[in-house]
Amino acid sequence: MSRLNQGWVSVFFTVLLTLFHNQAFGQVSNCYPRTGNTYIDVNLNFSITSNTTNISPGTVLTTELSDFIGLTCTFTGNSPTLNALYFSNTLPESTKALLLNSGVEIVQGNGVSSSTTPVTITDPNVPNMNLGYWNPREGLSTEDINIGLMYRFTVRKGANALKPFDTGRVQLGYHRDYLGNNIGAPIYVHIKGELTLLCPSPVVNVTASNGGSVGFGTVSPTIMNAGDVVNKNFNLNFAVSQDCETGLNVSVRFEPGNNTILDNKYLDMGNGLQTLLSNANGDINYNESYPAGSLLPGKPLDLPYTATLSKIPGSNVISGPFSKTIRVVVSY
Numbered sequence: 001m002s003r004l005n006q007g008w009v010s011v012f013f014t015v016l017l018t019l020f021h022n023q024a025f026g027q028v029s030n031c032y033p034r035t036g037n038t039y040i041d042v043n044l045n046f047s048i049t050s051n052t053t054n055i056s057p058g059t060v061l062t063t064e065l066s067d068f069i070g071l072t073c074t075f076t077g078n079s080p081t082l083n084a085l086y087f088s089n090t091l092p093e094s095t096k097a098l099l100l101n102s103g104v105e106i107v108q109g110n111g112v113s114s115s116t117t118p119v120t121i122t123d124p125n126v127p128n129m130n131l132g133y134w135n136p137r138e139g140l141s142t143e144d145i146n147i148g149l150m151y152r153f154t155v156r157k158g159a160n161a162l163k164p165f166d167t168g169r170v171q172l173g174y175h176r177d178y179l180g181n182n183i184g185a186p187i188y189v190h191i192k193g194e195l196t197l198l199c200p201s202p203v204v205n206v207t208a209s210n211g212g213s214v215g216f217g218t219v220s221p222t223i224m225n226a227g228d229v230v231n232k233n234f235n236l237n238f239a240v241s242q243d244c245e246t247g248l249n250v251s252v253r254f255e256p257g258n259n260t261i262l263d264n265k266y267l268d269m270g271n272g273l274q275t276l277l278s279n280a281n282g283d284i285n286y287n288e289s290y291p292a293g294s295l296l297p298g299k300p301l302d303l304p305y306t307a308t309l310s311k312i313p314g315s316n317v318i319s320g321p322f323s324k325t326i327r328v329v330v331s332y
Contacts, residue, residue, distance in 0.1 A: 028073045028085060028177040031184055034146060035070030038184065042066045042172070044106070044153055044191040052103075052162040052195070052245060059157040061104065061193070065111050068150040071185060075134040076142045082178050083134040085147065087187070089119065089126035089173040096122050102165035102193060105158040108172075111150035121172065122158075128176070149175070149185055155193075167191045199244035204295065204330050209235040214307045221317040224273060230309040236328060238292065239300040247296035248332040251289040252303070255327045261286050262312065271322045272315035276308045289331055 046062035048055075055061075077083035089108075099106060099122050110116035110131060119126050134145050172187040214234050224230075238250055254277060260268035264285045267275040277284040284290065284305075293301055311317055 031073040040187045042189045047194040061155045063154045066151045071147045080133040086128040103160040103162035107154045109152045111152045242297045250292040251331040253289040253329040272317040
């Protein structure tokens with residue numbers, strides 16, 4: 001019975017020592033910079049200036065080769081598997097979602113060796129990139145090896161519609177050994193896509209209700225002299241052509257021409273009456289631009305206004321027909 005117990009104890013310790021031996025030597029360590037920086041910064045910027053509906057998924061939008069950095073590391077593994085070097089992706093899920101929703105996917109490849117399988121960093125699960133390994137020579141258990149790191153990034157059109165975006169500077173990942181130990185040399189990326197005024201013919205079509213006429217009808221001088229007012233509503237409609245993909249930011253300005261304006265906002269009708277224009281935000285001053293909003297294809301803007309007719313203080317309302325013409329100016 002005593003000999004049997006000793007035999008089990010001997011085998012148990014033998015297994016532990018074997019596992020510990022493999023783990024201790026399965027690593028890359030003592031890495032220090034040899035050439036370049038201690039990290040890689042990548043800026044991926046592109047601008048779309050043509051109609052994005054003609055850009056099919058998979059189309060390359062831009063490609064960029066990162067800076068080169070060199071490391072010297074001590075390899076102590078006893079097999080190629082244990083001496084393998086990897087790049088591990090840690091791109092935040094929020095950044096992936098932003099890129100995919102903005103209509104792009106990004107591929108990372110090894111800029112030093114074509115034997116490394118590229119990865120799509122916007123995929124839900126990104127495998128580690130196997131960058132190579134040190135194969136120990138017979139009788140050699142450790143060696144300092146120089147490593148060159150450089151990557152090629154390719155931005156391609158994804159499945160969704162292209163939109164402008166900016167990720168800011170985020171960490172893409174780090175380099176590690178077979179056991180998952182971080183050996184440094186992190187990669188940071190800043191990816192920005194711009195869609196610049198994709199509007200070949202930036203023309204805004206403007207129409208007004210009632211053919212552009214605001215009719216107050218028949219008003220009584222007696223009633224108007226007594227302080228009565230007349231309100232009439234009208235609308236301005238703005239539309240842009242379908243090929244104006246990014247749309248336009250529109251502002252509206254009312255110009256009185258040669259007409260007399262009182263206190264910057266009352267149009268003198270020439271008969272003792274004045275007209276004030278207003279919208280939901282308040283009174284409107286003549287010759288002043290007001291933001292109307294973003295005008296997109298298939299989504300016209302319909303802006304309501306009110307014209308208020310009242311007596312000019314201290315004047316006497318005169319009978320007879322009256323009319324004035326003002327101009328609507330659209331800026332974008």
